[in-house]
Amino acid sequence: MFTRLFTWRCCGLAALLGLLPVLASAGSWQHEQGTLNLEETPKRVITLNWAATEALLLLGVTPVGVADRDGYKVWVKEPELPEGVANIGTRVAPSLEAIAELKPDLIVTSSEMAPAADLLKRIAPTYVVSIYKEGTRPFEKARDMLTTLGKILDRESRSExxxxxxxxxxxxxxxxxxxxxxxxxxxxxxxxxxxxxxxxxxxxxxxxxxxxxxxxxxxxxxxxxxxxxxxxxxxxxxxxxxxxxxxxxxxxxxxxxxxxxxxxxxxxxxxxxxxxxxxxxxxxxxxxxxxxxxxxxxxxxxxxxxxxxxx
Incomplete structure (x- = not known):
């Protein structure tokens, strides 16, 4: 299902990919789909689930785009999502075109989007972390995610x-x-x-x-x-x-x-x-x-x- 949802819908997207900035490494981090290598601290971050959106806001980083933006304001509420953040589609089927147009230098997602990971990586470095999986302890996993994102985004003291x-x-x-x-x-x-x-x-x-x-x-x-x-x-x-x-x-x-x-x-x-x-x-x-x-x-x-x- 996800493969069909995430197929490229227009030739213009390939051109957009060629315009995206190439990050030169702030560090390397292991995640569920491999290794995230960065040469500088990301500034333009897109989040594809609300837990990741929440984590960025707690760290004082406003994402440039989020999935299900309006739903976040109804179901999550806090931390408050500032006005002006782009909506890049739903959490189960975000728009790759919308993501690429925002020119992110980091995408944060979870294992539910695993079939699309390779496509997302073509747009920007992608960090895959799942709080909710069989055998995980949700709060401990969420705490680890916040701490790791604090390191990736140079906000370690903020996460603490x-x-x-x-x-x-x-x-x-x-x-x-x-x-x-x-x-x-x-x-x-x-x-x-x-x-x-x-x-x-x-x-x-x-x-x-x-x-x-x-x-x-x-x-x-x-x-x-x-x-x-x-x-x-x-x-x-x-x-x-x-x-x-x-x-x-x-x-x-x-x-x-x-x-x-x-x-x-x-x-x-x-x-x-x-x-x-x-x-x-x-x-x-x-x-x-x-x-x-x-x-x-x-x-x-x-x-x-x-x-x-x-x-």
Whole structure:
């Protein structure tokens, strides 16, 4: 499928490739598709997934082009993507022509784009790193990606400061929860897919790092897919009667009214105890920053108190 999506669509692209700058080496880095060799620090970087986009922004580098630019602003939100960044297509099928026209000196992508790696390398040096793969530990992998990109982009001190800031935030939020006595009950983290099914976040996912750091137990004990979640019916969370339900936005229009009239939903013990908490969107497939965002939003929500429904 990817081969078809990434075929050259016009002869003019070959001419564009000939105009791209040749980097003269700041260093060499091993990655999933070989070795990245650079003779100078990249200035014009394109990111083909949101975790990479997030990492660049944390390092103080604004990419010249990103995949699914508008979606980033809805689902990821932070760190904020500045205006004026070019959209180079979707994350599953970016436009090679659009990428080439931006004349990047580095492309950051993941193994999902492996079939297109050779085509991308013809445009610019390409760094392939995947946070979400079978057997990986998402937060550790995301931390390594940020650190390595910090070296590649000559922002090592910035990457260290970012990680130190996240650790300090986690300690602060944990202290707030412990002072309020709110670490006694486990939590269930979900996104609603419809009024009967949720994406539930598992112990092997990115969000587990935030729960561990906050001293909170994940009520859902079962491992998920390598993205760190499972899709289940609401009946699957009914046995976890002592838990608090944390709903991560966005939700479908009209969901609140549907759930309010659902005998099954209103029967759940956390709903009856008014221990349903809804927080703003947090991207579960990102890098290190969603840990900080989730920890802060979750702590604020628990301290504010729950309700018996979603919004």
């Amino acid at each position: 400061a970012v990680l130190n800031g996240i650790n300090q935030t986690l300690k602060t939020q944990r202290h707030r929860l412990e002072e309020a006595g709110l670490t006694d009950r486990p939590v269930t983290l979900v996104n609603f897919l419809d009024d009967r099914h949720v994406r539930i976040y598992a112990p092997n996912g990115l969000f587990q790092h935030a729960l561990n750091a906050l001293g909170l137990e994940n009520a859902w004990p079962h491992p998920g897919n390598y993205w760190g979640f499972s899709v289940v019916g609401l009946e699957a969370i009914a046995p976890f009667q002592d838990s608090r339900i944390v709903v991560i936005s966005p939700t479908l229009p009209g969901l609140a009214d549907t759930l309010a009239s659902s005998p099954f939903w209103t029967y759940l013990p956390p709903v009856q105890r008014e221990q349903v908490y809804q927080i703003e969107p947090v991207w579960p497939f990102g890098g290190v920053y969603p840990i900080k965002r989730l920890a802060t939003l979750l702590t604020d929500s628990l301290l504010a108190g729950g309700s018996d429904n979603v919004r």
